Amino acid sequence: MRRKIVAGNWKMNLTFQEAKELALRLNTWVKANKPTAEVIIAPTHLYLEQLNKDLKNSHITVASQNVSAMENGAYTGDVSAEQLLSIGTKMSIVGHSERRAYHYEQDKYIGKKITHLYELGMSPILCVGEKLEDRDAGKHFDVVQEQVTVALERQKEEDLKNLIVAYEPVWAIGTGKTASPDQAQEMHAFIRKTIGAQHGISIANSTSILYGGSVNPGNARDLFEQYDIDGGLVGGASLKLEDFTTIISANK
Numbered sequence: 484m485r486r487k488i489v490a491g492n493w494k495m496n497l498t499f500q501e502a503k504e505l506a507l508r509l510n511t512w513v514k515a516n517k518p519t520a521e522v523i524i525a526p527t528h529l530y531l532e533q534l535n536k537d538l539k540n541s542h543i544t545v546a547s548q549n550v551s552a553m554e555n556g557a558y559t560g561d562v563s564a565e566q567l568l569s570i571g572t573k574m575s576i577v578g579h580s581e582r583r584a585y586h587y588e589q590d591k592y593i594g595k596k597i598t599h600l601y602e603l604g605m606s607p608i609l610c611v612g613e614k615l616e617d618r619d620a621g622k623h624f625d626v627v628q629e630q631v632t633v634a635l636e637r638q639k640e641e642d643l644k645n646l647i648v649a650y651e652p653v654w655a656i657g658t659g660k661t662a663s664p665d666q667a668q669e670m671h672a673f674i675r676k677t678i679g680a681q682h683g684i685s686i687a688n689s690t691s692i693l694y695g696g697s698v699n700p701g702n703a704r705d706l707f708e709q710y711d712i713d714g715g716l717v718g719g720a721s722l723k724l725e726d727f728t729t730i731i732s733a734n735k
């Protein structure tokens with residue numbers, strides 16, 4: 484059974500007070516509505532410790548937006564997997580397109596992050612997705628295949644059970660343009676096939692593949708109804724309680 488998931492990537496948004504209020508209101512909603520989908524939020528590193536405490540006995544997982552590829556040491560400004568775990572964080576987004584674009588992160592380096600997480604019993608949400616020029620050139624499957632296989636090539640199969648991958652076409656992130664349900668389904672099925680070829684069918688079939696890129700209350704249901712779409716990674720719309728909860732409810 485693949486897990487149904489809706490994750491909110493809060494990026495570099497919200498003051499501490501705003502984040503706390505949003506998290507607590509979301510928790511109240513989750514308790515009252517018991518959604519089918521698992522709910523994850525990824526606030527800035529700064530707020531993880533407090534939100535982990537506030538949501539300790541809740542059904543919301545608090546994830547990091549990023550983790551260092553290095554172990555502890557002289558890496559100014561970085562946050563290690565061990566540090567995240569020491570404040571109760573067990574999951575991290577890795578390979579988000581904004582990290583790839585602004586911090587030049589590449590697939591092998593992203594793979595190292597995943598390995599560190601797994602070594603500590605933590606888990607990744609691996610983001611992949613092509614740029615508009617890749618799609619226009621008909622290279623989108625090649626680009627995504629490379630991102631998936633290189634990031635996962637050094638991982639142990641026993642760690643990859645219940646892997647979460649987010650397909651986020653770069654041209655759809657924060658742009659208001661969404662992949663059509665058919666375009667997204669086609670790529671999700673391809674990602675599952677790619678994982679199956681590399682790690683076997685059982686891992687492919689237990690991987691939750693989330694769609695990300697301008698998911699909103701109006702388009703979520705059509706996307707989530709697709710066979711290989713197990714949920715969403717939501718940026719902008721996760722900052723508004725009503726929009727985010729409508730999206731969560733759409734993932735049945």
Ligand code: PEP
Pocket residue numbers: 492651655656657658659695696697698716717718719720
């Ligand atoms: C994201 O950055 O992960 C994302 C999907 O953003 P948005 O929903 O705002 O496009």
